[in-house]
Amino acid sequence: MITQNFAYHAPTDLEGVVAALAGHDAVIVGGGTMVVPDLTHGRTSADVVVDLSRAGLSGITRAGDTVVVGATTTYTRLLRDGGEQVPPLRRIAGGITGGPQIRNRGTVGGSACYANPSSEVPAVLVALGAELRLVSAAGVREVAAADFFTGAFTTARRPDEVLAALVLPGPAGPFGYHKLKLAESSWPIATAACVRLPGGGLRLALGGVAATPLPVHLESDDPGHVRAEVGRVLTEPWSDVLADGDYRRRVAPVAALRAVRELRATEESRGIREPRSAQEGEPR
């Protein structure tokens, strides 16, 4: 039960949100799947709570060669309405096993801002090269996902800023993804998301294995190269009650290889790439 007293604002537009944030160290609630339990258990204290649910920040729209995903777009909405424009996000929305309650309440923007090392969204945003649109009384700025996540549960968002939207480059090409978790109810232990870059390399991001998503630049799909690069970037693995850092260090390359393999298979099935030659071998 939430025992603290706080001022509660539910502005009906973005200007209202910005105004409510000005001058306060407010707690922002998107869908509330993380923040409300934190308030209940006293892990977060608040003087001011700003609820985004009525601020009109939900929805998926095309804007030129980008797709703009409103910060309070829920997982359910991604699965139902417009999510086909952002297949990677729809993919993770479909893999969220918390049941309808979580999918109906949980938001992509909320997951990004909460910056839980175990969440799926941050690393996917990094892999996709997303920008996060932050709005405050001082104006609008867009921060690259790779710069947004500054530590476990911390981001580049200032207290006076609200995340209004995620801006994703479009149209989406093939996407490789792998999520490893201990059971349906488990947080992800390791995730890997990757896209092909012009020139044949890969942008891969690991999630769940470190305090922040880890970008991995890959020159090729070669399994040895993938293993080596993952090993090089993963210097301080995340550890929690479900799995220690040693385990994450061991399975991070496995997740990466499986994501790369899936991307490759999609490319081959779409005729974008030739089937792998026997010499390249099959990554496991």
Place this chain on the structure above:
Amino acid sequence: MTAIGTSVRKADGEVLLTGRGRFVDDYVLPGMMHAAIVRSDVAHARITGIDTSEAERAPGVELVLTGERAARHSGPIPHFIDPAARGGRRAEVRCLAVDKVVHAGQAVAAVVARTRREAEAAAGLVRVGYERLPHVLDADAALRPDAPRLYDDWPDNVILHNHYGTGDVDAALETADLVVTETIRIGRSTTAPMEPRGYLASWDRFDESLTVHGSVQNPHQLRWMLARSLGLDETRIRVVTARVGGSFGLKMQGHPEETLICLLSRLTGAPVKWIEDRRECFLSGAREQVHRVTVGAMRDGRIVAVRDRIVANAGAVTAQPGWAMPNMSATTLASGYLVPNVEAELHVVATNKPPLNAARGFGKDGAHFVMERVVDLVARGLGADPARVRRVNFVPPDRFPFRTATGLNIDSGDFPGLLDKALKALDYDALRDRQRELRSLGRHLGIGLAFELTPESADGPGTFVSGFDVTTVRMNMSGGVTVLTGVTSPGGGNDTAIAQIVCDELGVPLSWIQVVQGDTDRCPSGFGNFSGRGMVVGGGSAALAARDVRAKIATVGARMLGVSPDEVEVTGGVVRVSGEPDRSVPVPDVAAAVLTRAFAVASEVEPVLEATRAFKPGNINHVPDERGRIQPYPTYSNCLHAAVVEVDADTGLTELVDFVMAHDCGVVINPALVEGQAHGAIVMGLGAALTEELVYDDEGRLLSDRFKSYLLPRAGDLPKVRLEHQVTPSPFTMYGNKGAGEAGVGGAQAAVANAIEDALAPFGVTVTQVPLPAPVVLDLIERARSK
């Protein structure tokens, strides 16, 4: 007989499905207040002082109670099973810690306020001063001479030290062809019912009586216990067990909050409700044990000796019966096998972890896990098929009743029959072919078998573990039947099955029968639910009482029909002349005659349409035999589990591919209810085998306190669990029925562990622990690879 043996729907199914089931938290009384509990955040400390002043000034607060004040108004909580009565050590347990805390999470103060929110907020303002003491969390460490001691008046931390078994293990090991020694660890898991504990106590200051609504298993025993701890006359206390949303042993009484909430009501003069939150519920632990086991076997597969030195981590002492579970881990060895020489040494050890609480399996799960691992280790050592080694060692069907080396007198069974059924359901030989094929492709399929023998319906002399129970069957003037029974249901549905028995024995339709449980003012004094006893003794006593009432109905009905009583049958609510369906009289007319024509047509019977009977099953014997063995169980259900898994050797993840349980609980009263219980027990075992573990930090504080960190299986984690039934009637119960509902945990754990070892045979992995989450399995693989 019509109702018995059919899958009658649960009597309360509609109420539950439409959200009208009334649980303890649904009771609201005028002037009701709410309690919140301040818990220790240190594992071992002296309390140097408690500052309640800020909490007392907080909005809505009625009372802040400390342990010191509580001790002036209440006494120690009596033990459900007194360790001293079993040759062990007792520690005084109070509803709030007085001078010292012995585990993190222990209740040290309580707040009563107008709302739960105000109570929780004020609880956060209570300041407790602690002088930290060294603590010990590991049971082996707690056994060392220099270990910190939890209880100042104990010489060590041992609650109970005992030896079990007969035969000459040393001599048998000398002659054995194969001797295997292994250390096997069982992690700490918990019951995690959907509904946590909760109590609503209402002290009536006018007639000085106490009414307690609670989510509990044993209402009469709770009444006795509260009378002791609160210094009240038992006749002034009424306990009503509201509908219970699962308990699995957790809600057997002895918890401090039972006394505490009643005391808070007495001190405030208001009804006080406390509903445990999920984090509090996770404080209750179960199962944690280490077994150092040595087994000897002959070349032909016969196991000739088992020695097991068991160290059980009981956590801090509680009045709840959980500490006694490891006893059953020792006495249930060597399960249903013909092992002539068994020696078990048991240390039940107190540590600064939260207390062990009763949990489904009640320690027998530990014996099954270890014994079934041992059988597989023997099979592996001999290069034999694990199914064959089981078959060689099973007590054969013609040897029952069979006295085991630890004294259990197994009533009946056909264990090879279960094995046949399970192997056939698996298509075992084809599955072994498939396993070889997949191995050649680098995939790791594993098959694990596990037998489980579940002693049920226990009786412990001088304890509340009682081997009988009592039921009243009462017919009203309309022919309607109220069944009041001393057994309770934790949600599994024994009320429905008891109604089925009364339906058949009394001869009235099911819809005329209402079963009342869990109210000490209405039901006869009984013992609630535990140990698979609901149908053995609740069903048995209901049958006896129903027969008594039926006899009167038959006598009077026959007279109304002008025939002798042995010429009539009572069925479907009608008394009719056998063979002459047209000559009948409705049971309600007979009931009315008994009550209104007592000096005329009903003059041959005593005009009470009610009977109260106790049922005492056979096969219980507390007189020690020449080797000191007692026999506290009437009947032993048994089952054979088969798990098929595929292990991802790169990540350690185990996928459950298939699961079969061949099950024998004797004559089945309601197959759907038995299967529901079996599914639940199996899944509890699968969770404890793979991902469920209570994890503490070095300071003894619980880390896995949510369902995101304590991972229960979800539907997507599970294969379709397939059940095969076998019926071997028990000669010692009313219908040949055996207990159902408890069997499943240890066998499922063992089958999965055996399957994982089998899957990883190419690496030479030996599985020596549960749970086996992916990180543990990957460690096993890497350690085996690096050898």
